[in-house]
Amino acid sequence: MNTGLAELREKARAVLDPVHYDYYAGGVGDEVVLGENEAAFRRLALLPRVLRGRATRDLTVDLPGGRLRLPVLVAPTAFHRLAHPEGEVATARAAAAAGTVLVSGVASTVAIGDVVAAARSVDATASVWFQLYPQPDEAVTACLVERAERAGCTALVVTVDSPVFGRHRRDAEHGFHDLPAGLATENMRDLPGGVRDIVMSPEVSWDHLDRLRETTSLPLWLKGVLHPRDAVLAVEHGVAGVVVSNHGGRQSDLAPAAVEALPAVVDAVAGRVPVVLDGGVRGGGDVAVALALGAAAVGVGRPVLWGLAADGAAGVGRVLDLLRDEFDHVLALCGGRDPADLTRDLVVTRGRGVSARCG
Numbered sequence: 001m002n003t004g005l006a007e008l009r010e011k012a013r014a015v016l017d018p019v020h021y022d023y024y025a026g027g028v029g030d031e032v033v034l035g036e037n038e039a040a041f042r043r044l045a046l047l048p049r050v051l052r053g054r055a056t057r058d059l060t061v062d063l064p065g066g067r068l069r070l071p072v073l074v075a076p077t078a079f080h081r082l083a084h085p086e087g088e089v090a091t092a093r094a095a096a097a098a099g100t101v102l103v104s105g106v107a108s109t110v111a112i113g114d115v116v117a118a119a120r121s122v123d124a125t126a127s128v129w130f131q132l133y134p135q136p137d138e139a140v141t142a143c144l145v146e147r148a149e150r151a152g153c154t155a156l157v158v159t160v161d162s163p164v165f166g167r168h169r170r171d172a173e174h175g176f177h178d179l180p181a182g183l184a185t186e187n188m189r190d191l192p193g194g195v196r197d198i199v200m201s202p203e204v205s206w207d208h209l210d211r212l213r214e215t216t217s218l219p220l221w222l223k224g225v226l227h228p229r230d231a232v233l234a235v236e237h238g239v240a241g242v243v244v245s246n247h248g249g250r251q252s253d254l255a256p257a258a259v260e261a262l263p264a265v266v267d268a269v270a271g272r273v274p275v276v277l278d279g280g281v282r283g284g285g286d287v288a289v290a291l292a293l294g295a296a297a298v299g300v301g302r303p304v305l306w307g308l309a310a311d312g313a314a315g316v317g318r319v320l321d322l323l324r325d326e327f328d329h330v331l332a333l334c335g336g337r338d339p340a341d342l343t344r345d346l347v348v349t350r351g352r353g354v355s356a357r358c359g
């Protein structure tokens with residue numbers, strides 16, 4: 001892990017209520033996938049290319065829903081006001097200042113309109129995307145989508161890896177089930193039928209996705225895809241992009257590490273839509289490896305929460321600066337001029353030698 005990020009994590013651990021720290025840090029079951037997400041990156045190396053670099057590198061990436069000044073976006077995570085009183089407002093300001101996208105979760109503790117306003121107060125062109133779980137009551141989903149559109153979100157991220165809640169042992173041991181008094185999931189107010197809770201339903205299907213797509217003209221990303229066949233189906237169902245993710249090791253503890261699932265999804269999608277990876281990204285080197293394996297960008301979840309808890313918007317800004325700076329440095333070391341110079345032939349598995357390649 002980048003040492004700056006490790007310091008922020010330790011500062012966050014020191015200031016957070018241990019129950020809330022464990023909610024953020026924890027994973028499902030035995031936390032095998034949680035560990036594997038990071039460990040899998042450590043097993044990969046990048047072959048440098050020489051004599052082809054340039055003095056300054058262009059880190060910009062264009063995605064459906066917005067331009068990123070670095071190939072790192074803020075993955076959706078719930079309940080930012082557990083970390084800092086300003087919550088998602090602080091995160092939005094920092095993401096906008098860094099020139100990247102905040103994917104704001106439906107389970108945010110600030111309403112989406114206020115999140116977008118915070119981002120736009122820093123940069124009038126800032127892009128905020130809205131993440132939601134497709135609800136079995138489609139009137140609820142439609143209402144959430146309408147709110148995101150009205151707020152000015154520029155893309156929707158539909159999370160599909162949660163047919164049921166993940167079983168988080170740390171939360172169970174602490175008895176953490178509810179937000180403390182004074183905090184609420186602000187997007188879940190005044191919904192059709194008086195619904196207040198986010199429902200995870202195994203009955204949500206591709207048909208729900210098709211109907212959701214008909215309710216909006218926003219680009220729609222599918223988050224939580226690991227099987228290449230699902231990636232193909234996603235493209236066939238008209239998504240604008242796919243997020244390879246195991247939810248940061250918080251859903252199935254039998255899932256593969258996210259970066260290990262990435263190449264097959266990239267191959268299945270075959271360039272028809274961009275692929276974003278999240279899970280275990282803890283430094284600029286991880287960003288570079290993911291891009292070399294075909295990701296257009298990566299998402300970061302927990303490091304942003306550590307930065308937020310440690311120092312509000314400034315702490316989130318520090319996380320994004322550290323990742324940008326380290327990624328730029330690694331790109332230079334690989335003889336890269338921009339992210340497109342990171343190609344799969346650069347990636348090798350440690351301990352397995354390097355095969356002859358000239359492609």
Ligand SMILES: Cc1cc2nc3c(=O)[nH]c(=O)nc-3n(C[C@H](O)[C@H](O)[C@H](O)COP(=O)(O)O)c2cc1C
Nearest residue numbers: 024075076077078105159247248279280300301302
């Ligand atoms: C505390 C926490 C809350 C999360 N909440 C959501 C959520 O509401 N919606 C969602 O799609 N993903 C959620 N995720 C998953 C993240 O979007 C992302 O997939 C994951 O954090 C990436 O792994 P990383 O934390 O190792 O970077 C959450 C993750 C954490 C750690």
Ligand SMILES: CCCCCCC(=O)C(=O)O
Nearest residue numbers: 077078107185198247250
């Ligand atoms: C009742 C709100 C559920 C929010 C789910 C947040 C999440 O995805 C997580 O991993 O935690």
